[in-house]
Amino acid sequence: MKAKNRDQSLSDSRELDGSYDQLTGNPSTSQSKKTIKQRFLKLLPCCKPSTTPSVSQSNVEDDFELSTVCHRPESMDKLQEQTKFTKKELQVLYRGFKNECPSGVVNEENFKNIYSQFFPQGDSSTYAHFLFEAFDTNKNGSVSFEDFVFGLSIILRGTINDRLNWAFNLYDLNKDGCITKEEMLDIMKSIYDMMGKYTYPTMQDDAPRDHVESFFQKMDRNKDGVVTIDEFIESCKKDENIMQSMQLFDNVI
Numbered sequence: 001m002k003a004k005n006r007d008q009s010l011s012d013s014r015e016l017d018g019s020y021d022q023l024t025g026n027p028s029t030s031q032s033k034k035t036i037k038q039r040f041l042k043l044l045p046c047c048k049p050s051t052t053p054s055v056s057q058s059n060v061e062d063d064f065e066l067s068t069v070c071h072r073p074e075s076m077d078k079l080q081e082q083t084k085f086t087k088k089e090l091q092v093l094y095r096g097f098k099n100e101c102p103s104g105v106v107n108e109e110n111f112k113n114i115y116s117q118f119f120p121q122g123d124s125s126t127y128a129h130f131l132f133e134a135f136d137t138n139k140n141g142s143v144s145f146e147d148f149v150f151g152l153s154i155i156l157r158g159t160i161n162d163r164l165n166w167a168f169n170l171y172d173l174n175k176d177g178c179i180t181k182e183e184m185l186d187i188m189k190s191i192y193d194m195m196g197k198y199t200y201p202t203m204q205d206d207a208p209r210d211h212v213e214s215f216f217q218k219m220d221r222n223k224d225g226v227v228t229i230d231e232f233i234e235s236c237k238k239d240e241n242i243m244q245s246m247q248l249f250d251n252v253i
Contacts, residue, residue: 108132119195130173130186160246171183
């Protein structure tokens with residue numbers, strides 16, 4: 001029975017990362033798909049494509065995988081139904097995720113470490129914390145492959161409303177259904193910290209607060225000091241620059 005479970009676990013994992021052919025039962029000979037635009041995906045953890053293991057490596061890597069994987073993702077067919085990714089796209093994403101997170105999940109500390117690699121000139125830890133909270137939908141202190149692709153599916157393939165709802169959830173730090181100036185200031189400060197102090201042109205110390213004031217002047221329609229989801233979506237849809245920025249994600253993968 002243990003041997004059967006072992007084989008099933010390897011089969012499911014190989015199916016996800018593309019190293020297993022469901023029809024023949026043999027390792028796949030197809031090469032990793034290199035269509036991910038690195039400029040965006042580098043900003044997200046666990047997304048560096050790795051090469052498919054060779055046949056000679058399979059036995060060693062199978063044992064390593066079984067000893068390290070604590071969380072096995074759902075079947076690829078189910079993930080395909082629940083997201084807007086194709087089977088091939090899920091395989092590419094899973095290869096990168098497994099390469100960076102061999103245990104099958106990433107905790108906040110590792111998430112921050114991965115994210116910091118792409119912003120060495122600044123401090124990305126606070127913004128990475130906010131982003132981690134947005135991906136950790138179960139609030140269990142870890143992000144699984146499912147959590148990752150569900151969020152990524154919304155960001156890259158969701159409708160405008162889906163994407164704006166996701167962004168609102170990111171900014172609504174205490175999840176009470178509205179964004180306060182204090183919450184937006186925390187977000188803005190984290191972004192400016194992440195960009196670093198040696199940007200050009202040089203950022204002024206009061207830039208985050210000025211940004212928040214501009215945000216609320218545009219978004220807070222009834223001037224009650226908070227921005228609701230309806231105000232946020234309505235204002236964003238009327239902003240040409242925001243709508244254009246949303247379209248940048250359409251063909252990332």
